[in-house]
Amino acid sequence: MTYTVDCDIRQSLDRISSQMRRDYSESLRELNLYVGQENLLYRLWLGDGVTQMQLCEHLKCEPPTVTNMVKSLEQNGFIHRKRDQDDARVMRIFLTDKGKELENPVEFKWKQQQEKLLHSILPEERLLLRRLLKQMESNLL
Amino acid sequence: MTYTVDCDIRQSLDRISSQMRRDYSESLRELNLYVGQENLLYRLWLGDGVTQMQLCEHLKCEPPTVTNMVKSLEQNGFIHRKRDQDDARVMRIFLTDKGKELENPVEFKWKQQQEKLLHSILPEERLLLRRLLKQMESNLL
DNA sequence: GAATTATATTTAGCTCGCTAAATATATCAC
DNA sequence: GTGATATATTTAGCGAGCTAAATATAATTC
Numbered sequence: 001m002t003y004t005v006d007c008d009i010r011q012s013l014d015r016i017s018s019q020m021r022r023d024y025s026e027s028l029r030e031l032n033l034y035v036g037q038e039n040l041l042y043r044l045w046l047g048d049g050v051t052q053m054q055l056c057e058h059l060k061c062e063p064p065t066v067t068n069m070v071k072s073l074e075q076n077g078f079i080h081r082k083r084d085q086d087d088a089r090v091m092r093i094f095l096t097d098k099g100k101e102l103e104n105p106v107e108f109k110w111k112q113q114q115e116k117l118l119h120s121i122l123p124e125e126r127l128l129l130r131r132l133l134k135q136m137e138s139n140l141l
Numbered sequence: 142m143t144y145t146v147d148c149d150i151r152q153s154l155d156r157i158s159s160q161m162r163r164d165y166s167e168s169l170r171e172l173n174l175y176v177g178q179e180n181l182l183y184r185l186w187l188g189d190g191v192t193q194m195q196l197c198e199h200l201k202c203e204p205p206t207v208t209n210m211v212k213s214l215e216q217n218g219f220i221h222r223k224r225d226q227d228d229a230r231v232m233r234i235f236l237t238d239k240g241k242e243l244e245n246p247v248e249f250k251w252k253q254q255q256e257k258l259l260h261s262i263l264p265e266e267r268l269l270l271r272r273l274l275k276q277m278e279s280n281l282l
Numbered sequence: 283g284a285a286t287t288a289t290a291t292t293t294a295g296c297t298c299g300c301t302a303a304a305t306a307t308a309t310c311a312c
Numbered sequence: 313g314t315g316a317t318a319t320a321t322t323t324a325g326c327g328a329g330c331t332a333a334a335t336a337t338a339a340t341t342c
Contacts, residue, residue, distance in 0.1 A: 008271055008274075009255065009258070009259065009267065009270060009271055009274065010161065010251070010254065010255055010258060011180075012271070012274040012275065012278060013154065013157060013158055013161070013274065014158060014161075015201060015278055016154060016158075016274065016277050016278055016281065017154055017155060017157075017158035017159075018158075018201075018299080019201075019278070019281040019282075020151065020154070020155070020281065021299090022299095022300085023281065025300085025327090034327065034328075035327085035328080036327090036328065036329085039152075051290080052290070052291065053289085053290060053291085060156060060159075060160075061328095061329070061330090062329080062330065062331080063290075063291065063292085064291085064292070064293080064294095064329085064330075064331085065328070065329055065330075066291090067291065067292055067293090068292095068327095068328075068329090069328085071292095072327095087289095087290085087337080087338070088336080088337055088338085089289065089290045089291070089336065089337045089338070090289090090290060090291085090337095091290080091291070110151070113151065114150065114151055116280055116281065117150070117151060117277050117280055117281065118150065118277070118280070119280045120276065120280070121273060121276060121277070125269075125273060126150065128266075128269065129150060129270070129273050130149055130150055130153070132262060132266060132270050133149075133150065133153040133154065133157065134153065135261065135262060136157050136258050136259070136262070137153060137156055137157055137160070139257055139258055139259070139260045139261070140157065140160040140161065140164065140257065140258065159329080162329090163329095163330085166297090166330085175297065175298075176297085176298080177297095177298065177299085192320080193320070193321065194319085194320060194321085202298095202299070202300090203299080203300065203301080204320075204321060204322085205299090205300075205301085205321085205322070205323080205324095206298070206299060206300075207321090208321065208322055208323090209297095209298075209299090209322095210298085212322095213297090213298095228307080228308070228319095228320085229306080229307055229308085229320095230306065230307045230308070230319065230320045230321070231307095231319090231320060231321085232320080232321070283342100284341100284342090285340100285341085285342085286339100286340080286341075286342095287338100287339080287340070287341090288337100288338080288339070288340090289336100289337085289338075289339090290335100290336085290337080290338100291334100291335080291336080291337100292333100292334075292335070292336095293332105293333085293334070293335090294331105294332090294333085294334095295330100295331090295332095295333105296329100296330075296331080296332105297328105297329085297330080298327105298328095298329090299326100299327085299328090299329105300325100300326080300327080301324105301325090301326085302323105302324090302325095303322100303323085303324085303325105304321100304322075304323070304324095305320100305321080305322070305323090306319100306320085306321080306322095307318100307319085307320080307321100308317100308318080308319075308320100309316100309317080309318070309319095310315100310316080310317075310318090311314100311315085311316080311317095312313100312314090312315090312316105
């Protein structure tokens with residue numbers, strides 16, 4: 001039985017993604033963060049006070065996942081939650097000073113990992129790669 | 142604060158990979174398989190009787206992960222385990238008839254998902270994409 | 283305004299990967 | 313051959329995502 005060449009693309013993506021997760025996980029532990037939490041914080045660095053539903057939307061994950069991330073980040077003192085005054089169903093999420101301080105170190109680690117990932121890939125290839133990935137993303141919707 | 146363009150590439154990869162997992166998971170449930178198990182079976186379709194360490198190597202995962210996958214696949218009757226005659230430490234993994242029968246349906250689902258993922262991406266772009274992904278894979282090692 | 287429906291979040295429990303430590307067997311040094 | 317070391321697998325327990333069901337509040341309908 002022969003598997004098509006294209007099959008490699010799916011498996012390659014899988015391997016890259018899990019290897020990145022492993023690397024990144026180790027690196028973020030130094031900042032007392034778990035993988036994924038930095039993406040939630042990133043949304044808050046753009047502007048905090050957002051609801052959990054907005055975080056779901058941004059992170060493209062399910063509400064229970066956000067609940068758990070928020071709980072963990074709150075326990076570690078990076079964020080705090082406040083019930084909305086007008087609608088008691090929604091929680092609004094705010095950065096603490098400790099959370100704000102993570103912005104630069106996280107950005108540094110991001111750049112570090114990107115550089116590792118894209119090492120020896122030329123700028124024009126990176127552009128093309130971005131386009132193809134965007135295309136694949138929209139194919140999956 | 143501005144994040145570099147390249148950052149999109151990492152995040153894009155992440156989103157694609159997790160979206161694929163979600164799609165694929167649903168699709169494999171119809172065959173009574175969990176995501177990841179099909180990769181183990183694929184190795185066995187190439188030739189069974191391999192050890193768990195060889196599966197680790199092939200799947201690029203840790204021994205406990207293989208233990209769990211093997212346990213689950215055995216409980217569902219897709220494989221069976223046999224202790225090696227010469228070295229009592231190693232377990233050799235064999236396909237059952239039920240496991241062999243999955244080869245074609247899984248290949249079908251693979252092709253289906255690849256086609257969805259790569260839809261509207263031209264053959265020459267696919268080739269380039271493969272090359273770039275391989276490059277990124279080796280960058281991470 | 284009471285009952286239904288809709289929305290935001292949480293809880294419970296699952297898969298699947300991981301690490302650290304345990305176990306069981308082989309191999310090597312002497 | 314006994315003790316130390318190496319290898320293959322398993323166990324225990326954690327993180328991070330998921331779904332299904334529960335809860336709590338708002339909005340709508342009559």
